[in-house]
Amino acid sequence: MTSSSDVAVLMYHSVATSSTPAFSDFVVSPERFETQIHALAVAGFTSITMSHLAAARAAGVALPEKTIALTFDDGFLDFAENALPILQAHDFTATLYMTTRFIGGRSRWLAPEGEADRPMLSWADLETLAAGGVEVGAHSDTHPQLDLLAPQVLARELMVPKVTLEDRLGVPVTSMAYPFGYSTREVRQMTAHLGYTNGCVVSDVVSSGDDHPYSTPRLTVTGSHSAADVVLMSGRASTRQERTKALLRHHASRGLRRAGLKKKESAALSRSLR
Numbered sequence: 001m002t003s004s005s006d007v008a009v010l011m012y013h014s015v016a017t018s019s020t021p022a023f024s025d026f027v028v029s030p031e032r033f034e035t036q037i038h039a040l041a042v043a044g045f046t047s048i049t050m051s052h053l054a055a056a057r058a059a060g061v062a063l064p065e066k067t068i069a070l071t072f073d074d075g076f077l078d079f080a081e082n083a084l085p086i087l088q089a090h091d092f093t094a095t096l097y098m099t100t101r102f103i104g105g106r107s108r109w110l111a112p113e114g115e116a117d118r119p120m121l122s123w124a125d126l127e128t129l130a131a132g133g134v135e136v137g138a139h140s141d142t143h144p145q146l147d148l149l150a151p152q153v154l155a156r157e158l159m160v161p162k163v164t165l166e167d168r169l170g171v172p173v174t175s176m177a178y179p180f181g182y183s184t185r186e187v188r189q190m191t192a193h194l195g196y197t198n199g200c201v202v203s204d205v206v207s208s209g210d211d212h213p214y215s216t217p218r219l220t221v222t223g224s225h226s227a228a229d230v231v232l233m234s235g236r237a238s239t240r241q242e243r244t245k246a247l248l249r250h251h252a253s254r255g256l257r258r259a260g261l262k263k264k265e266s267a268a269l270s271r272s273l274r
């Protein structure tokens with residue numbers, strides 16, 4: 001059971017039919033996505049955006065028990081083409097985290113995964129999405145590991161998407177998802193300082209009302225999750241043990257990356273710690 005302060009924040013990336021093996025964990029087929037979203041609707045879940053979740057928690061406003069947040073990282077064109085029609089058909093809203101440098105272009109930062117050519121959403125797409133009630137949040141400018149950056153570079157990576165998106169779209173941009181989920185106290189403090197109200201990490205636990213708003217955990221959804229898996233993970237509060245394990249994984253992964261291991265090697269090692 002969950003209490004009203006527990007909210008599962010689901011993390012998706014791409015809703016598409018194909019991917020390289022290295023990127024397959026981040027791609028859910030449209031058919032599978034439809035079954036997952038349909039099952040959540042049938043189970044009685046309703047959705048809110050991340051800025052609404054942050055505002056409700058800050059104000060101490062209780063949310064309906066079966067509230068979830070659906071988030072989409074990176075800003076792939078397939079969000080508009082494949083995910084949005086399914087979300088709309090089930091009355092779900094979403095938060096979309098944009099990597100601003102690649103808007104209207106291709107996913108160049110994914111070259112190591114062999115996925116440098118995924119088409120990204122354009123500014124025109126984003127205007128339509130924002131006008132249609134999708135929350136547009138920030139996911140840095142160039143998708144670096146924020147926790148390893150010098151302060152000035154970090155400030156730029158956090159500020160550019162906020163200023164650029166607000167300027168072009170005319171909407172407040174108050175939600176941030178740290179690329180790869182990596183953050184430090186410095187990253188979170190600067191995120192708050194720049195006017196964001198919340199920040200998302202990735203730690204595969206359900207978010208509770210006690211979470212720091214700039215370390216809101218998210219649950220990774222992959223194409224191998226069945227509809228039943230997604231309903232189960234969304235409707236159950238995480239235990240203290242699961243939270244501790246998630247924290248240990250986070251620290252281990254950061255230690256390995258700082259020790260100079262490449263992203264892929266440290267990701268594999270941190271997966272083996274699960």
Ligand SMILES: [Zn+2]
Nearest residue numbers: 073074179180
């Ligand atoms: Zn990302």
